[in-house]
Each structure stands twice: as structure tokens, then as C-alpha cells.
Amino acid sequence: MAVSPLIVPPADALHPHPQKTAPSPLKRQTSAVPSSNGTPALVRPPGQDIQTGLSMSLDRVEQMNEQEKRKYIKDRKLGEGTYAIVYLGRSRQDSTQHVAIKKIKKQKEFRDGMAPDAVRELKYLQELHHPNIINLISAFSSKDQNLNLVLEFLPYGDLEALIRDVTHVRYGAADIKAWMGMLSRAIWFCHENRVLHRDIKPNNLLIAADGEVKLADFGLARSFAEPGHRMTANVITRWYRPPELLFGARHYSGAVDIWAVGLVFAELIIRAPFLPAENEVEQISLICKQIGTPTEENWPGVTKLKEYIVPSEVTPVWERSAYMGRFGAVGVDGVDLLVRTLALDPRKRITAHEILEHKWWRMDPKPTRKEDLPRGGGSEEKMGSDLKRRPGLDDESNPRGAKVARKLDFGAAK
Numbered sequence: 001m002a003v004s005p006l007i008v009p010p011a012d013a014l015h016p017h018p019q020k021t022a023p024s025p026l027k028r029q030t031s032a033v034p035s036s037n038g039t040p041a042l043v044r045p046p047g048q049d050i051q052t053g054l055s056m057s058l059d060r061v062e063q064m065n066e067q068e069k070r071k072y073i074k075d076r077k078l079g080e081g082t083y084a085i086v087y088l089g090r091s092r093q094d095s096t097q098h099v100a101i102k103k104i105k106k107q108k109e110f111r112d113g114m115a116p117d118a119v120r121e122l123k124y125l126q127e128l129h130h131p132n133i134i135n136l137i138s139a140f141s142s143k144d145q146n147l148n149l150v151l152e153f154l155p156y157g158d159l160e161a162l163i164r165d166v167t168h169v170r171y172g173a174a175d176i177k178a179w180m181g182m183l184s185r186a187i188w189f190c191h192e193n194r195v196l197h198r199d200i201k202p203n204n205l206l207i208a209a210d211g212e213v214k215l216a217d218f219g220l221a222r223s224f225a226e227p228g229h230r231m232t233a234n235v236i237t238r239w240y241r242p243p244e245l246l247f248g249a250r251h252y253s254g255a256v257d258i259w260a261v262g263l264v265f266a267e268l269i270i271r272a273p274f275l276p277a278e279n280e281v282e283q284i285s286l287i288c289k290q291i292g293t294p295t296e297e298n299w300p301g302v303t304k305l306k307e308y309i310v311p312s313e314v315t316p317v318w319e320r321s322a323y324m325g326r327f328g329a330v331g332v333d334g335v336d337l338l339v340r341t342l343a344l345d346p347r348k349r350i351t352a353h354e355i356l357e358h359k360w361w362r363m364d365p366k367p368t369r370k371e372d373l374p375r376g377g378g379s380e381e382k383m384g385s386d387l388k389r390r391p392g393l394d395d396e397s398n399p400r401g402a403k404v405a406r407k408l409d410f411g412a413a414k
Contacts, residue, residue: 065140065141068138068139068140069140069142069148070092071091071092071093071138072089072090072091072092072099072101072138072150073089073090073091073092074087074088074089074101075087075088075089075090076088078100078387079387082105083104083105083115084102084103084104084105084387085102085103085105086100086101086102086103086387087100087101087103088100088101088153089101089150098153099137099150099151099152099153100150100151100152100153100154100387101148101149101150101151102148102149102151102387103142103146103147103148104118104121104146104147104148104149105146106144106145106146114147117219117220117391118147118219120218120219120220120221120222121149121217121218121219121221121391122136122139122147122149124195124218124221125149125151125218126139127193127195128189128190128193128195128218130185130186130189131185131212132182132183132185132186132189132212132213132214132215133186133189133190133214133215133216134151134152134154134206134214134215134216135151135152135214136149136150136151137150137151137152138150151216151387152208152214154206154207154208154209154214154216155208155209156206156207156208156209156375156376157206157207157376158202158203158204158205158206158207159179159202159203159205159206159207159213159264159268160201160202160203160205161203161376162207162374162375162376163202163267163268163271164271165376166271168376169374169376170374171373171374172329172365173329173330173331173334173365174365174366174367174368175368175373175374176265176268176269176329176330176334177330177334177360177361177365177366177367177368178367178368178369178370178373179205179213179268179373180264180265180268181361181367182212182213182370183200183205183213183215183261183264184261184352184355184356185356186213186214186215187200187215187254187257187258187261187352187355188352188353188355188356190215190221190257190352191254191257191351191352191353192352192353194223194224195221195222195223195224196221196222196223196224196253196254196256196257197215197218197220197221197257198220198221198222198235198236198256198257199217199219199220199221199235199236199237199260199391200215200236200240200257200260200261200264201237201239201240201260201264202264202267202268204216204217205264207375207376210370210371211369211370211371211372211373211375212370216387217387217391218391219391220235220236220391224253224254225251228251229251230250230251231250231251231252232250233245233246233248233249233250235256236256236260238277238279238280238283239263239273239275239276239277239283240259240260240263240264241256241259241260241283242255242256242259242260242346243259243284243287243294243302243344244256244305244346246280246283246284246287246307247284247294247302247305247306247307247308247309248305248306248307248308249305252346253346254351254352255346255347255349255351256346257352258341258349258350258351258352258355259341259342259346259349261341261352261355262338262341262342263275263342265337265338265341266327266338266342269326269327269329269330269338270326270327274290275287275290281309284309284310284311285311287344288310288311288314288315289315290318291317291318291342291344292315292316292317292318292344293310293311293314293315293316293317294308294310294344294345295310295314298317298344298345299344299345300345302344302345317344318339320332320335320336320339323335323338323339330360331360331363333358333359333360333363334360336358336360337350337355337358337360340354340358341355
């Protein structure tokens with residue numbers, strides 16, 4: 001596994017510490033009574049395993065699941081949505097170790113009861129271990145067959161809340177560089193391991209107690225497809241969705257994540273979403289207006305995409321100098337990096353590895369130490385709100401990623 005150019009992971013960064021096992025506090029105590037020869041004999045309760053205290057009617061897999069479940073105690077509820085319930089939890093072995101327990105509800109529309117996004121989230125969090133990706137500590141099912149994910153507890157909310165709290169939170173270019181470094185390393189690690197995240201946005205970037213930013217919500221993630229394999233275009237929350245997906249591309253690469261990284265970068269600088277639209281037609285219109293109109297000249301082959309449609313008035317692609325007025329707080333090199341993440345043609349977009357090698361990181365100011373980064377007023381409830389959402393949604397009532405018809409008149413779009 002490759003090593004990020006900007007981080008030297010600790011020796012155990014890619015391999016979580018093995019959990020030390022301890023006798024379950026809930027295990028029934030066996031009684032000792034004298035046998036006929038005077039030697040105490042252990043009496044086992046009927047139908048119970050003497051070592052684990054679990055019912056002998058359970059098969060081996062069920063016993064392992066029950067043992068895992070007994071390691072944690074669910075405390076109060078932090079949030080509940082139609083997709084999941086999030087609890088504050090703690091370890092029975094160490095009551096000072098707090099965790100977040102995300103109970104994903106059974107979905108009636110799926111025959112086996114488990115939604116594909118729940119399977120994806122479990123799969124990729126089991127595979128990806130990195131300082132800037134939320135850590136999956138354990139997983140178990142409950143009696144009602146709901147999947148429970150035991151995640152590290154991140155008490156300071158998300159990056160979106162910090163960006164929007166303009167009254168209480170102040171930050172500068174050094175802070176932005178630190179946050180972008182953490183996000184870039186997380187995406188580099190995903191792509192290096194052939195995983196597309198497909199839902200990068202500020203409220204999927206959670207803040208740990210030590211200031212580290214962690215990429216969360218892998219419910220829309222998937223492995224890189226084999227050449228020729230079709231993928232869905234309806235991923236990534238609309239405000240952060242790249243033009244190739246808006247035009248219906250079914251074959252794409254890690255460039256879709258890079259576009260979203262660029263828009264998070266822009267949002268950190270101006271403290272507001274750069275391309276907020278109410279529907280997909282307006283989203284395309286905003287991209288054309290603020291970045292440039294995709295044409296055969298700047299993106300060979302774009303007009304062949306099935307759902308390609310742009311406003312009749314063509315806007316030239318903006319030059320780097322045009323971005324300085326709005327994004328100049330990160331300097332010329334920072335603007336250069338931003339522009340390269342927002343290249344219209346995904347083949348010309350910078351890669352995650354190239355982001356980490358960009359000269360912006362070596363220029364002043366140096367990134368703020370994570371311990372010194374602003375953290376806002378985060379709360380346990382905010383983490384519950386972040387984790388309870390179905391992937392692709394910002395909240396229960398605002399599905400920004402919802403699919404809409406494209407047969408609308410661009411002339412009517414503002």
C-alpha cells in the first residue's frame with residue numbers, strides 16, 4: 001500500500017489495534033458444588049455455554065455476534081431519521097471510551113432487509129483505515145436484524161457547521177490549508193485503494209477531538225469499475241456534482257471526487273457554497289456561468305454524452321486571473337490548485353496524487369497544526385444528525401441529490 005507524500009502514517013495507521021477480549025460482565029456465574037469425591041464440580045445452567053454464558057441454541061456466527069454486541073452499552077439517543085438511529089455509546093471494558101453506535105434501520109423495499117448503501121458503508125469502512133477516514137471499530141446485528149456500526153466518537157460536528165458559523169468562528173489561509181491537506185490525503189488513500197467516495201461535501205467531513213478532519217459516509221462509495229462497466233450518474237450531492245455526471249456519463253473515474261474536493265475548497269474560502277442550485281438544469285447553468293461552458297473545444301467528446309445540454313449563450317472558460325478577486329485569500333498557488341480541480345474535462349482534472357504534490361503546500365503560510373485549528377461549538381447532537389442521514393441527503397427534507405427532469409427550458413433558469 002502506498003504512502004501519502006504528505007503524511008507518514010503511524011505504524012498501525014492501516015491496521016487497527018486488536019481489541020483485547022475480556023470476560024463479559026453479563027456472563028452468568030457458574031456455581032461450584034462438591035462432587036461425590038470431594039472435588040468441586042461446576043454446574044452449567046441448562047442450555048448455556050460454560051465459557052461464554054451464551055445460549056447453546058445459537059450457532060457459532062450468532063454467538064460471535066452476541067459477544068461483539070455485549071462489548072458496548074448504548075446510552076442516550078443522539079439523532080433519529082428514516083435511515084438510521086445514532087446513539088452515544090461506551091465500551092463495557094473501558095467506560096471512558098465513548099463511541100457512536102449507528103443503527104441502520106431495515107428498509108422494507110429491500111427483500112433481505114439491508115439497503116445497498118448500508119452494505120457499502122460496512123464494506124468500505126472495514127477496508128479503509130486511515131487517520132483522515134472515520135474509524136469503524138466494530139459491527140453487529142440486533143434482534144430485529146438491524147445493522148449496528150460502532151464508530152469512533154467525533155464530538156466537534158462537521159466542517160459545514162464550522163464554515164457557516166461566521167459569528168463565532170474565524171479562520172485564515174493556514175487553517176484552510178490544513179483542512180484541505182486532511183481531505184486530500186483521505187481522497188488520495190481512497191483512490192490509491194481503488195475506491196470512489198462519490199459524496200464528498202462539508203457535512204461529510206467530521207471533526208475529531210484533536211482537530212483531525214475525518215471523511216465519513218461511505219454509503220455511495222464503490223470500487224473503480226472495470227473498463228466498459230456502466231455506473232450510475234445519480235451520485236454526489238447536486239451542489240458538488242461534476243458536469244460529466246450532470247450530462248449522464250456512465251463511465252467515469254476518480255475525477256468525480258476531485259471536482260467535489262474543489263468545490264469544498266472554494267466553500268472554505270468564501271464561506272458559502274460556490275454553485276448552489278435548486279435543480280440539475282440550474283446546476284449546469286451555474287457551472288457554465290461561473291466556470292465556463294463545456295464545448296467540443298475545451299472538452300472533446302462532451303456533446304456525445306447522452307444528456308448534454310447547455311445554455312445557448314456560450315461563456316468562455318474562466319482564466320486563473322479571474323478567480324483571484326474571489327478566491328485570492330489562498331494566494332496565486334492556491335488559486336491554481338483550485339482551478340485545476342475544477343477543470344471541465346475530467347481527463348484534464350488534477351488527480352489526488354498530483355494535489356498532494358502541488359507547490360501550494362510548500363508555500364507560506366504553513367498549515368496550522370491540527371491541535372490549533374478552530375473547532376466551533378460542535379455537539380454530540382450534531383454528530384447524530386450527520387450520521388443518521390441516508391447517503392446523498394443533507395437532511396430528511398432536502399434531498400439535494402434527487403433526480404429531476406432535464407427537459408426544461410434553459411431560458412427560464414436563473
